[in-house]
Amino acid sequence: MAVNLASLKTTLKGYLKYRGGEGQISFLLHRLTGLGTLLFLIIHILDTSTVYFFPDLYEHAIGLYRSTPFMLGEIALVFAVIYHALNGLRVAIVDMFLPAKWTLKAQRSAARWTLTASIVLWLPAAAVMMRSLLKHNFGLFGG
Amino acid sequence: MTMALNEIKTKQNIETVAWRWMRYSGILLLPLVWGHVLLQDVVVGVHAIDLDYVIQRWSSIAWQTYDILLLAFAFAHGMNGLRQVLNDYVHGERAKRVLAWGILALWLVVSAIGGVAIVAAAQKHLAGL
Numbered sequence: 001m002a003v004n005l006a007s008l009k010t011t012l013k014g015y016l017k018y019r020g021g022e023g024q025i026s027f028l029l030h031r032l033t034g035l036g037t038l039l040f041l042i043i044h045i046l047d048t049s050t051v052y053f054f055p056d057l058y059e060h061a062i063g064l065y066r067s068t069p070f071m072l073g074e075i076a077l078v079f080a081v082i083y084h085a086l087n088g089l090r091v092a093i094v095d096m097f098l099p100a101k102w103t104l105k106a107q108r109s110a111a112r113w114t115l116t117a118s119i120v121l122w123l124p125a126a127a128v129m130m131r132s133l134l135k136h137n138f139g140l141f142g143g
Numbered sequence: 144m145t146m147a148l149n150e151i152k153t154k155q156n157i158e159t160v161a162w163r164w165m166r167y168s169g170i171l172l173l174p175l176v177w178g179h180v181l182l183q184d185v186v187v188g189v190h191a192i193d194l195d196y197v198i199q200r201w202s203s204i205a206w207q208t209y210d211i212l213l214l215a216f217a218f219a220h221g222m223n224g225l226r227q228v229l230n231d232y233v234h235g236e237r238a239k240r241v242l243a244w245g246i247l248a249l250w251l252v253v254s255a256i257g258g259v260a261i262v263a264a265a266q267k268h269l270a271g272l
Contacts, residue, residue: 008232031228034228038222041221042218045257046253048260049256051194051201052259052263052264058193058194062189066190070189071189078185081180088173089169125184129185132188132190
């Protein structure tokens with residue numbers, strides 16, 4: 001296939017050097033959160049399917065999900081799912097109902113609001129999940 | 144300016160259809176995925192989830208339907224998104240075609256595995272008891 005390291009290097013260098021501001025960051029975050037969620041989704045579909053195909057393996061799979069690295073990953077996953085949805089919603093709403101808002105100034109501000117709203121929605125969920133992690137894996141909060 | 148933009152008619156092909164479905168599925172996925180993640184990861188939590196929990200959940204036709212919708216729309220949305228991202232980096236008609244068929248095959252196989260599990264797991268388990 002026509003993927004080579006030189007072009008990958010050019011791509012990565014371009015992402016680091018290109019100073020596209022909010023628009024570039026939104027683009028990158030949308031792709032990274034989307035791909036990250038997809039990677040998790042593939043693993044999640046296959047491991048949950050063991051409930052039917054290899055029920056004995058399911059307890060082993062869920063044991064992995066209860067480990068500290070996986071629980072931290074899940075907290076990150078929740079952010080990815082919130083940001084990807086809100087950013088997609090921003091693009092869809094402006095596209096369908098507010099095309100006059102497709103200006104650099106308005107969208108820079110909208111991109112900042114999208115990230116802020118994502119963090120605000122994520123924090124309470126992250127706190128609940130972090131509490132569960134500390135309780136079950138570190139014996140805090142009477143765990 | 145915006146009026147003129149609205150009036151542009153584009154020819155429909157498989158890419159415009161795929162693009163439109165990314166948007167439809169995206170809007171549908173917001174409540175479906177947020178609901179799923181909020182319930183399973185935040186409210187219930189992974190320490191309360193085990194084989195019996197999943198079997199009990201899949202004994203309900205409503206939750207089976209929810210999970211089938213989630214599987215169908217989320218995974219299709221994700222795999223098409225992956226195809227779009229890779230198309231930015233993979234050049235050449237042949238390479239793009241190989242990639243598209245590979246993604247389609249992976250999508251069909253994993254969707255089938257997940258679909259069978261959602262539909263049949265509870266029955267199999269309860270029959271074995």
